[in-house]
Amino acid sequence: MDAREAVTLRDVARAAGVHPGTASRALNDATRSLVRPETVERVVRAANALGYRPNHLARSFKTRRTRSVGVVIPDINNPLFPPIVLGVEDRLANEGYVTLLANTQNDPVKRVRIFEEMVERHVDGLIVATARREDPDLVGLLEQGVPIVLVNRVVEDRSFSSVSVDDAAGIRAVVEHLVELGHERIGHVAGPQSMSTGYARCEGYLASMQAAGRSVHPSLISSAEGFTIAEGESCAAELVSQPNPPTAIIAANDMLALGCYTALHAAGLRCPEDVSVVGFNDMPFIDRLSPPLTTVRIPHYEIGAQAAELLVDQMRHPDEPLKVLLLVPSLVVRGSTARAPVAVGVG
Amino acid sequence: MDAREAVTLRDVARAAGVHPGTASRALNDATRSLVRPETVERVVRAANALGYRPNHLARSFKTRRTRSVGVVIPDINNPLFPPIVLGVEDRLANEGYVTLLANTQNDPVKRVRIFEEMVERHVDGLIVATARREDPDLVGLLEQGVPIVLVNRVVEDRSFSSVSVDDAAGIRAVVEHLVELGHERIGHVAGPQSMSTGYARCEGYLASMQAAGRSVHPSLISSAEGFTIAEGESCAAELVSQPNPPTAIIAANDMLALGCYTALHAAGLRCPEDVSVVGFNDMPFIDRLSPPLTTVRIPHYEIGAQAAELLVDQMRHPDEPLKVLLLVPSLVVRGSTARAPVAVGVG
DNA sequence: CTGAAAGCGCTTACAG
DNA sequence: CTGAAAGCGCTTACAG
Numbered sequence: 046m047d048a049r050e051a052v053t054l055r056d057v058a059r060a061a062g063v064h065p066g067t068a069s070r071a072l073n074d075a076t077r078s079l080v081r082p083e084t085v086e087r088v089v090r091a092a093n094a095l096g097y098r099p100n101h102l103a104r105s106f107k108t109r110r111t112r113s114v115g116v117v118i119p120d121i122n123n124p125l126f127p128p129i130v131l132g133v134e135d136r137l138a139n140e141g142y143v144t145l146l147a148n149t150q151n152d153p154v155k156r157v158r159i160f161e162e163m164v165e166r167h168v169d170g171l172i173v174a175t176a177r178r179e180d181p182d183l184v185g186l187l188e189q190g191v192p193i194v195l196v197n198r199v200v201e202d203r204s205f206s207s208v209s210v211d212d213a214a215g216i217r218a219v220v221e222h223l224v225e226l227g228h229e230r231i232g233h234v235a236g237p238q239s240m241s242t243g244y245a246r247c248e249g250y251l252a253s254m255q256a257a258g259r260s261v262h263p264s265l266i267s268s269a270e271g272f273t274i275a276e277g278e279s280c281a282a283e284l285v286s287q288p289n290p291p292t293a294i295i296a297a298n299d300m301l302a303l304g305c306y307t308a309l310h311a312a313g314l315r316c317p318e319d320v321s322v323v324g325f326n327d328m329p330f331i332d333r334l335s336p337p338l339t340t341v342r343i344p345h346y347e348i349g350a351q352a353a354e355l356l357v358d359q360m361r362h363p364d365e366p367l368k369v370l371l372l373v374p375s376l377v378v379r380g381s382t383a384r385a386p387v388a389v390g391v392g
Numbered sequence: 393m394d395a396r397e398a399v400t401l402r403d404v405a406r407a408a409g410v411h412p413g414t415a416s417r418a419l420n421d422a423t424r425s426l427v428r429p430e431t432v433e434r435v436v437r438a439a440n441a442l443g444y445r446p447n448h449l450a451r452s453f454k455t456r457r458t459r460s461v462g463v464v465i466p467d468i469n470n471p472l473f474p475p476i477v478l479g480v481e482d483r484l485a486n487e488g489y490v491t492l493l494a495n496t497q498n499d500p501v502k503r504v505r506i507f508e509e510m511v512e513r514h515v516d517g518l519i520v521a522t523a524r525r526e527d528p529d530l531v532g533l534l535e536q537g538v539p540i541v542l543v544n545r546v547v548e549d550r551s552f553s554s555v556s557v558d559d560a561a562g563i564r565a566v567v568e569h570l571v572e573l574g575h576e577r578i579g580h581v582a583g584p585q586s587m588s589t590g591y592a593r594c595e596g597y598l599a600s601m602q603a604a605g606r607s608v609h610p611s612l613i614s615s616a617e618g619f620t621i622a623e624g625e626s627c628a629a630e631l632v633s634q635p636n637p638p639t640a641i642i643a644a645n646d647m648l649a650l651g652c653y654t655a656l657h658a659a660g661l662r663c664p665e666d667v668s669v670v671g672f673n674d675m676p677f678i679d680r681l682s683p684p685l686t687t688v689r690i691p692h693y694e695i696g697a698q699a700a701e702l703l704v705d706q707m708r709h710p711d712e713p714l715k716v717l718l719l720v721p722s723l724v725v726r727g728s729t730a731r732a733p734v735a736v737g738v739g
Numbered sequence: 740c741t742g743a744a745a746g747c748g749c750t751t752a753c754a755g
Numbered sequence: 756c757t758g759a760a761a762g763c764g765c766t767t768a769c770a771g
Contacts, residue, residue, distance in 0.1 A: 053764060064742045069766060076767090081740055101512050102458070103764035106449040107747055113513075121478055122676060127468040134495065143509060146493040148481065162490060165448050166460075303680065329469060334648065335682025400748060410759045416750060424749090428756055450748035454763055 047116040052095045061091035072099070105167065113143045114356060115163035117156070119175040121148040123272070123300060125328040125345065126174065127303040129196060132349025133172055140357050142169070149175050151271055157182060165190065170356045176200045176207075177239050192363065194356040196348060197243045198303055199369075206359060208352040212242060212325075213249030214364075215341035215374035216295065219323050220253035222339075222376055223293045226384075228321065231259065232291030234280040234301045243272075246297045246325065265291055269301055277304020278311075285312050285320065292320060293382070299324035299331045302381075321382040336380030343374045399442045408438035415439075419446070452600045454513065460490045461703060462510035464503070466522040468495040470619070470647055472692065473521065476543060479696025480519055489516070494508040494524050498618055504529060513540065517703045523547045523554075524539060524586050533581050539710065541703040543695060546588045546716075553714040555699040559589060559672075560596030562688035562721035563642065567600035568669050569686075569723055573731075575668065579612040579638030581627040581648045583619055590619075593644045593672065612638055616648055624651020625658075632659050633665065639667060640729070644679045646671035649685055649728075668729040684728030690721045 058068035058087060064085060070076040071088035080088075091097075105111045116133055118126045134144045145168060149156040156175060160182060163171060170192035176183060180200045187193055187205065195207035223231050233250045236243025247266070254261050267283045269276035277296055284291055296302035302324030309316050316322050316336055324331065329344035355368055405415035410431060417423040418435035427435075438444075454459045463480055465473045481491045496503040503522060505531060510518060511647060517539035523530060527547045534540055534552065542554035580597045583590025585603050594613070601608045612632045616623035624643055628651060631638055643649035649671030656663050663669050663683060671678065674689035702715055 051764090054766095055764080065764090066743080066766075067741055068765095070741085073766085079740070084740080086491075090555060100453075100764055102449065102456075102514055103747095104451040104766075106453040106749090106763090107765050107767090109449075109747080111449070121474045122471075124469075124471055124677070127474075131468055131495065131497075143492070143513060144494070145490070147491070148478065150478075166451055166490060303677075306680070330471070330650075330677050332652070333681050335680075345393060398748090401750095402748080412748090413750075414757055414758075416748095417757085420750085426756070431756080450763095451750075453747090453765090454749050454751090537758080636750055 046183070051100065052097045054097070054099070056095055057083075057088060057092045057097045057261050058322050060095060061088045063088060109167065110169055111167045112141055113145055113166070113168050114170045114172060114353075114360075115145045115146050115147060115159075115166075115168040116172045117149060117159055117163070119149050119151050120272070121150070123328070124330060125299070125326050126330065128345035129174070129349040129352075131197075132147060132346040132351075133353045134349075136350045136353035137357070140353075142357070151273075158187060164189070170194070170360045172196055172352050172356055174198065176205070176241070178241050178244060179239070185309045190363075192359040194352045194359065196352045197242065201241065204367050206349050206355045206369065208355065208370040208372070210343045210348070210372050210374045212245035212374075213252065215325060215343075215376070216249035216254040217256075218374075218376040219248065219295050219325075219339075219341060220257060222378065222382065223295070223321065223323070224257045224259070226293075226321070226382060228291075228293040229259070230265065230289065230291040230293075232265040232284045233285065233295045234277055234294055234296040234305060235266055236272055236297030236301065237266060237270060243269075243297055250295060264289075269297070272298050272300050274300050274304040274307065277301030278307045279304070279306035281305035282312065285309065285314060290320070293323070294320060295323045297325060299326045299328045299338065299340055302331075302340070303334070306334065317381050317383045321384075323382060325333070327377055332379060336383065339382040340377055341374045342377045344372055348372065393434075398447065398511055399444045401444070402447070403442055404435060404439045404444045407442060408435045410435060426445040451534065456514070457516055458514045459488055460492055460513070460515050461517045461518045461519060461700075462492045462494060462506075462513075462515040464494050464506055464510070464522050466496050466498050467619070468497070470675070472646070472673050475676065475692035476521070476696035476699075477559045479693040479698075480543075480700045481696075483697045483700035484704070485589065487700075489704070496605050498620075507533060511536070517541070517707045519543055519699050519703055521545065523552070523588070524589060526586070539703060539712075541699045541706065543699045544589065548588065551714050553702045553716065555695050555702065555717040555719070556588070556608060557690045557695070557719050557721045559592035559602055559721075560599065561691075562672060562723075563596035563604075564592050564600040564720075565723040566642050566672075566686075566688060567597065567604055568666065569729065570642070570670070571604045571606070572639075573668070573729060575638075575640040576606070577612065577638040577640075578606065579614070579631045579641045581631070581641055581643040581652060582615040583644030583648065584617060585615060588618075590644055597642060609650060612637070616644070619645050619647050620652040621647050621654065624648030625654045626651070628652035628655035629659065632656065632661060637667070640670070641667060642670045644672060646673045646685060646687055649678075649687070650681070653681065663730050664730045668731075670729060674724055679724075679726060683730065686726045686729040687724055688721045689724045691719055695719065 058065040073082045147159045149350045176198040178201045235247040267280035302311045324340035327340045405412040418427045418432045494506045521543045523545040583596040614627035671687035674687045
């Protein structure tokens, strides 16, 4: 796909009566100052006249920079990601970078393939939303010198730049809200513990419960294998089917919370009358469910935009220290926690 | 981002004791048969031993093919697109193509920029979900020889390959359903008439209403400027605020239907008790609203996968005739049309 | 300030 | 079946 019979730099140079090297210098921002203004003028005029479009491929090949960055997300069907990606794209586009979006669909094999592909395509950097707490693949890329910014999830004990959210603080607000409503038995559908989000939110739940003077019986926690609706459903089903079920369930994210809704419905329980449910992320459309979901809002677009900014910084100044950005989430109370539990005779 | 101190083809050739040209032939599927098996063996062994990774940039530069295709969607926040993109990606990945996803956010200027960017990045082809009925930009690309497959929306009077859905048939099923429920005044929140989806669905509505013996008063139709929730809301507000409001509203897609919900709520009307609402697309999560939305199901993933297939065909065999694929949608009845209208005294 | 030249890492006619 | 060579379209030290 070239513009018909591509006009090359050599053509421009000939038309302007200069050497191709000079034409190149005149046309590039970084080197334009090396060329006499009148010459620049002549070259630019010739380029416009001929409709010259530089061949990106040739340039990238020569400079080893593609002005493209890879964005790797775990699940394209999770509405959490589009607004984040939008933030990334907008910021990156401003800086002249193009975005290569890839989706692992939570498949580790696919993920490896995508990373290889990205490196082979010579992306200038990577924004990764699929980090695991231990992540040799990512560490490997980092050690190869690939600029990387993590988004949402982080890798432990390693210096990656990242933009994420204070998970524990978010959960603390949730627990406090539920306690205030008078809930005694507050359950948790935990996310995968191999991911920082799953882990930190679970830890936050435990700590906040303790701080609120609630002991946490193991039967109050069920761990999901993935952040999916199906997992949320089976975990919630487990929680509510036991003898002393919780009156509120904190799901580690909104997808799991959706699964909780399904499980409650299947069990003939109403939300919020019988069981309250809370999610995390405030993903698009989650406020339009029935009932609207109480959840923890995180600034999706901003997360993406900040991550892009960090990455651009890092690509331009590879030796600057890495930056870890922790954004503050906020509780959004909606119908799914609309009423206090009916006082039941326990203790 | 190269593998450290990149191993080049020349290194492989030297290690295998052959000429770089031979190494190249041995390593490429298309030319391998030209090389003696033992030589291939030696080259492959050397390549593996050295951890050779071909430089994509050099190859693309030389061959003028990038094995990448651009996918252009109008709105990344519309959950309709992820499953389509997933279908595209899966199929394309199988064929060794990488997907460049770009999002116009319904901005014509951004769209032009994206097309230019794609051409400059030398994508081998384009899958476009942002077609307009009249679309000089796309026609221009087509005439430049860029392989293009349209998805969901089509361009009129031009030969583009496309994968879309029989919009009129979908709407017909909706109208018949509503008529059967006893609705007399069936309104339409039409989509933008500059897009084939908006136009064909509106035409389908008119034709089906007429076929059902319903005359269509202009006050029953309100046209949205875009397929957005906000537009759906204002159009629906207009429809229900008039003296003789419809008892059912057919929205041209699910996003508009979401806006209808908002408008009904704001007007103190219940769905479906006071007004039934129907959407189009059966986008993810739309079944979890309150009430669950009756809508027209289209095979999202399949649309994407088929489009990818058509594009691959077209890239491989540029001279074969274009193909237009029309998929058949199906009505999904849910709560938003759960009950017939209360018989009101009209005519 | 500009020209001449080399070279990025491949592929592919062209010989042999 | 394989080698030698040219060349894709740029950029960038190196001279001058």
